[in-house]
Amino acid sequence: MICTDRKQDPARAATRGDPFAGGTAVVTGAASGIGEQLSVQLARRASNLALIDRKAEELAAVAARLRAEHPQLRITHHVVDLADRDQVARVGEDVLAEHDTVTVLLNNAGVGLAGRLDQVSAEETDWLLQINLHAPIALVRAFLPAMHSGARVVLVSSIFGIIAPPGQTAYCTAKFGLRGFGMSLRHELACRGIGVTVVYPGGVRTRIADDARVGAGVSEAEDEIGRTLLDKGLRMDPADAARIILRGVQRGRARVLVGASAVALDLLERAVPTGGGAVLSALYERAVSRHVRAAANQARTAQHQGAAGRP
Numbered sequence: 001m002i003c004t005d006r007k008q009d010p011a012r013a014a015t016r017g018d019p020f021a022g023g024t025a026v027v028t029g030a031a032s033g034i035g036e037q038l039s040v041q042l043a044r045r046a047s048n049l050a051l052i053d054r055k056a057e058e059l060a061a062v063a064a065r066l067r068a069e070h071p072q073l074r075i076t077h078h079v080v081d082l083a084d085r086d087q088v089a090r091v092g093e094d095v096l097a098e099h100d101t102v103t104v105l106l107n108n109a110g111v112g113l114a115g116r117l118d119q120v121s122a123e124e125t126d127w128l129l130q131i132n133l134h135a136p137i138a139l140v141r142a143f144l145p146a147m148h149s150g151a152r153v154v155l156v157s158s159i160f161g162i163i164a165p166p167g168q169t170a171y172c173t174a175k176f177g178l179r180g181f182g183m184s185l186r187h188e189l190a191c192r193g194i195g196v197t198v199v200y201p202g203g204v205r206t207r208i209a210d211d212a213r214v215g216a217g218v219s220e221a222e223d224e225i226g227r228t229l230l231d232k233g234l235r236m237d238p239a240d241a242a243r244i245i246l247r248g249v250q251r252g253r254a255r256v257l258v259g260a261s262a263v264a265l266d267l268l269e270r271a272v273p274t275g276g277g278a279v280l281s282a283l284y285e286r287a288v289s290r291h292v293r294a295a296a297n298q299a300r301t302a303q304h305q306g307a308a309g310r311p
Contacts, residue, residue: 025050027106034206052078054083055079059079083135085130104151111127111211112171137181148194157182159261178198197253197255200262201258
């Protein structure tokens, strides 16, 4: 699409008043983590909500709490497994049957998949790509006809959409893809006055590590090391992350870095291309070495104790 009418610049329009009040926000991954906090903060800013997640009980609990706190708002919840293409295809119609228009589409839901290319099956990769890349694109297609000038599309990528560490080939493929999709879409929608923001969270304390899948070829030791490193990096409170995201969206930012780790790694990648991935690779190798040494020490200790106990 070639834009010839640029009467409204989304980046400038975003600074006029509160873009969320009185509108409707669609939030995926709304049952916990960043998605839940985005929903909480949007409700406080008088936004109606359509909440989407696959976890039925947790999603219903979030929706019930927000309805009790904000009875004046229209808050609906929709149980959808984004891994299921048929469910994704239906959810747009289901949401728009309850809400006339969409002011903000927050594609926040995502999953993790640990393992090198040779450790992860094609089926596992397809599962991740469907949830992290194909579903967000499909949801943009579904809701775009209901979005008008001043609306926003938000795509939550990852710092792994900027840097590419080892053991994350599938995840990086999806997050880099979401980044490119959002950057191009921003230009395509500029003449319609619809803003597009791509978000790059660093270490936010969500359940992505707990819910992540591990490639069929990943050993228990590698899985343990990877989870330990990930847990150490997940420090930011999801509420703080949500505030940063909504501030960036309101200001019409094209990109929003969330957390000090995301800012630092982005700067490193700009200064030294592939530098961020190299740093994380080195940290992983050091963790592997420590794990191997610790296991060897435990084995020696057990051997000595066994020898001392023999007559």
